[in-house]
Amino acid sequence: MNAVVKPLYELVKNHVLGRIRSGELKPGARVESEYELVRALKVSRMTANRALRELVQSGVLARVPGSGTFVADLRSAAHPLQIRNIAAEIQGRGHVHRARVMLKELVKCPAEIARLLGLSDGLAFHSLIVHHENEAPLQVEERFVNPFVAPDYMSVDFTRTTPHEYLMAVAPLERVEHVVRAMAPNPTVASLLQLELSEPVLLIERTTWSQELPASFACLYHAGSRFELRGVFSI
Amino acid sequence: MNAVVKPLYELVKNHVLGRIRSGELKPGARVESEYELVRALKVSRMTANRALRELVQSGVLARVPGSGTFVADLRSAAHPLQIRNIAAEIQGRGHVHRARVMLKELVKCPAEIARLLGLSDGLAFHSLIVHHENEAPLQVEERFVNPFVAPDYMSVDFTRTTPHEYLMAVAPLERVEHVVRAMAPNPTVASLLQLELSEPVLLIERTTWSQELPASFACLYHAGSRFELRGVFSI
DNA sequence: GGAGTTAAGCTGTATATACAGCCCACGAGG
DNA sequence: CCTCGTGGGCTGTATATACAGCTTAACTCC
Numbered sequence: 001m002n003a004v005v006k007p008l009y010e011l012v013k014n015h016v017l018g019r020i021r022s023g024e025l026k027p028g029a030r031v032e033s034e035y036e037l038v039r040a041l042k043v044s045r046m047t048a049n050r051a052l053r054e055l056v057q058s059g060v061l062a063r064v065p066g067s068g069t070f071v072a073d074l075r076s077a078a079h080p081l082q083i084r085n086i087a088a089e090i091q092g093r094g095h096v097h098r099a100r101v102m103l104k105e106l107v108k109c110p111a112e113i114a115r116l117l118g119l120s121d122g123l124a125f126h127s128l129i130v131h132h133e134n135e136a137p138l139q140v141e142e143r144f145v146n147p148f149v150a151p152d153y154m155s156v157d158f159t160r161t162t163p164h165e166y167l168m169a170v171a172p173l174e175r176v177e178h179v180v181r182a183m184a185p186n187p188t189v190a191s192l193l194q195l196e197l198s199e200p201v202l203l204i205e206r207t208t209w210s211q212e213l214p215a216s217f218a219c220l221y222h223a224g225s226r227f228e229l230r231g232v233f234s235i
Numbered sequence: 236m237n238a239v240v241k242p243l244y245e246l247v248k249n250h251v252l253g254r255i256r257s258g259e260l261k262p263g264a265r266v267e268s269e270y271e272l273v274r275a276l277k278v279s280r281m282t283a284n285r286a287l288r289e290l291v292q293s294g295v296l297a298r299v300p301g302s303g304t305f306v307a308d309l310r311s312a313a314h315p316l317q318i319r320n321i322a323a324e325i326q327g328r329g330h331v332h333r334a335r336v337m338l339k340e341l342v343k344c345p346a347e348i349a350r351l352l353g354l355s356d357g358l359a360f361h362s363l364i365v366h367h368e369n370e371a372p373l374q375v376e377e378r379f380v381n382p383f384v385a386p387d388y389m390s391v392d393f394t395r396t397t398p399h400e401y402l403m404a405v406a407p408l409e410r411v412e413h414v415v416r417a418m419a420p421n422p423t424v425a426s427l428l429q430l431e432l433s434e435p436v437l438l439i440e441r442t443t444w445s446q447e448l449p450a451s452f453a454c455l456y457h458a459g460s461r462f463e464l465r466g467v468f469s470i
Numbered sequence: 471g472g473a474g475t476t477a478a479g480c481t482g483t484a485t486a487t488a489c490a491g492c493c494c495a496c497g498a499g500g
Numbered sequence: 501c502c503t504c505g506t507g508g509g510c511t512g513t514a515t516a517t518a519c520a521g522c523t524t525a526a527c528t529c530c
Contacts, residue, residue, distance in 0.1 A: 007483060021446065023407045033510060044485045049512085057292065065511045066492030078317035079411050081464070172258045176314050176468045182417035182437035182459030200435030200459065202417035211256065224417030224435065229316070233411045242513060268480060279515045284482085300481045301522030 008043055012051035015041065017235060020060065020071055031061060031069040060235050081231035083178055083204060086141075086220070087162050090133045098135070101158050102192070103128035109144050116207065117146045117214045125153040127163060130192050138226060140192045143218040149210050163216075171210035179205040182224065189221045200224040243278055247286035250276065252470060255295065255306055266296060266304040295470050316466035318413055318439060321376075321455070322397050325368045333370070336393050337427070338363035344379050351442065352381045352449045360388040362398060365427050373461060375427045378453040384445055398451070406445035414440040417459065424456045435459040 016032070019025045032040065037048035052069055055061040062072045090097040107126045114122035125145040130137050143163050145153050149171050156166050167173070185193065185201040195201070204220040251267070254260045267275065272283035287304055290296040297307045325332040342361045349357035360380040365372050378398050380388050384406050391401050402408070420428065420436040428436070439455040 009483080020407055021409055023446065026407065027403070035510080046486085047484065050483095052511090063511065064493085066509080067494080068510065078319045079413060081316040081318060081413055081415065081466070082313035083316060083466070084313045169261070172256055172261070174256055174470060178314060178316055178464075178466045178468075180316065180415065180437075180464040181462070182435040182457075184433070184435055184459075198419070198433055200417040200419055202415075202437075211258065222417075224419075227416070229413075229415040231316070231318070231413045233413075235409060244513080270479080281516085282514060285513095287481090298481065299523085301479085302524080303480065 009047050009051040009054070012037060012041060012043060012048055013055055016051070016055060017060070020235065025071050027071050027073045029071045031071060033068060058235070079231065079233040081229055083180075083206075083229065085162065085164060086131050086139050087165070090131070090138070093133075095134045096132075098132040099159050099162065100130045100132065101127070102130060104154060104158070106147070106154065113144050113217055116217055117144060119146065123147065125150070127153075127158065129158055129163070131162075136226070137193050138222065140189050140221040141218060142221075143216055145216045146214060149213055149215040163218075167208065167210070167216055171215055173208060173210055173215075174212070175209040177207045180229070181205075185221065193221065193223045195223055202227055202229075244282050244286040244289070247272060247276060247278060247283055248290055251286070251290060252295070255470065260306050262306050262308045264306045266306060268303060293470070314466065314468040316464055318415075318441075318464065320397065320399060321366050321374050322400070325366070325373070328368075330369045331367075333367040334394050334397065335365045335367065336362070337365060339389060339393070341382070341389065348379050348452055351452055352379060354381065358382065360385070362388075362393065364393055364398070366397075371461070372428050373457065375424050375456040376453060377456075378451055380451045381449060384448055384450040398453070402443065402445070402451055406450055408443060408445055408450075409447070410444040412442045415464070416440075420456065428456065428458045430458055437462055437464075 015037075025031065031052070034045050034048040034052065037043065037051070038045050041048070052061060052063065056063055059072055061069055063069045087097045104127045105125070106123060108122045109117075109119070109124045109126065111122070113124070117124060125147055127141075127143050127145070129141045129143075131139040131141060141163065145163070145167070147153070150167055152170070153163075153166070156163075158166075181203050182200050183203050185195055185197060185199070187197065189195075189201065190197050190199070193201070202222045202224050204222075206218045206220060208215045250272075260266065266287070269280050269283040269287065272278065272286070273280050276283070287296060287298065291298055294313075295307055296304055298304045322332045339362045340360070341358060343357045344352075344354070344359045344361065346357070348359070352359060360382055362376075362378050362380070364376045364378075366374040366376060376398065380398070380402070382388070385402055387405070388398075388401070391398075393401075416438050417435050418438050420430055420432065420434070422432065424430075424436065425432050425434070430436070437457045437459050439457075441453045441455065443450045
């Protein structure tokens, strides 16, 4: 086994990261300029620039044109979490994913959702699907879909393709907005997730846009005791 | 007002993004190679390379050395969410943040937490703080801190600095792990958040590492009806 | 016809060079 | 003493060039 040759810009990044990790450089402290790195580490300025630029993008550093590069103030930095496709997540755990389609219909949707989807007549496709992991219900997915964006929504077999997958294939995704909150389930959701009404539920609201239009609004309900979101952030 | 001159690599990114947004390029489709972009858009290869590299980093494209560049399969892409500092978030809304320190002590902590923090004797600092937004309780923060990482923890005034801020200042943060879930509150948390026991709570568990050591483990409890996490993802 | 070789095309990295624009400190001149 | 200008240092962007390593397809030779 040969030692893996690391790219030079990675070495430059680690040089800076090491001084931050060790505590030598605290938030707000000044980092070497590109030219100083060129002289100290015998690299080209483009290499130093790439290293620093990538550290800015990951939130470790902040740069002020004309002034210098500084360790970012992590107090206000946001730590990322990730929301993944439910079917992919279940399959990634090596388990079996199964979807039960409870409803698939064209309805006049609530005024607030019609407004959100930009529907003048309020008519939208509506689906209610329960996603199972090894036969245990994990997620209830209630979705309203803009018929102008996905006119064939009613003819899709959602036991084979998730609505999210279908929408992405038929209309290129442009923007996704998520809201996560804890709530008590309504009787329908509780029964579909096989929960008591007192058991809390983790709700993810997902709104998607495609080609400048609101494409769909989904409520993803999960049993609090069986579902969690995880995220790791490393500098 | 002059029109803002966009960098060339942004124009190249938009050229590619436009073809994806319009639906012309679907997931898996091949994108122009760097040399094709050089010829088509009259830019240098480094500029095309930067544009494509940044689109890879944002998850829009995937590159295969020796083969080509392709539109990423968004079905498996993860959408980012962000967890922010509570005091910064409240102040960002223009509201008043106030912290009530309920406990600040050295305790023998539960075995599982001792193991998590790598404490052989199980002795850790323990604090319980309620964060208020305009005098309404928003978050209960229970935290166990490794005394070897932050020996002065007990002498800090947490009505002026949040524990998270203090820990970041005293020991450079290296890694943060978050777990988000919905749960029913225990009586202590319910009373501190002024909730009924039946009202669900959004719990964020945060574990931090500093200089190769586990530094702290925190449980952040929020009233489900007053707190939510938000995230936007755009291509 | 099949197997092995070769060439073209691709990404990934690295360098030297150039110019624009911003910031700050220093110094000259009022 | 205060103000204005200037120069040095910094980031940001852009180009031309080079080489390594990988993949794929075509082509040659058996």
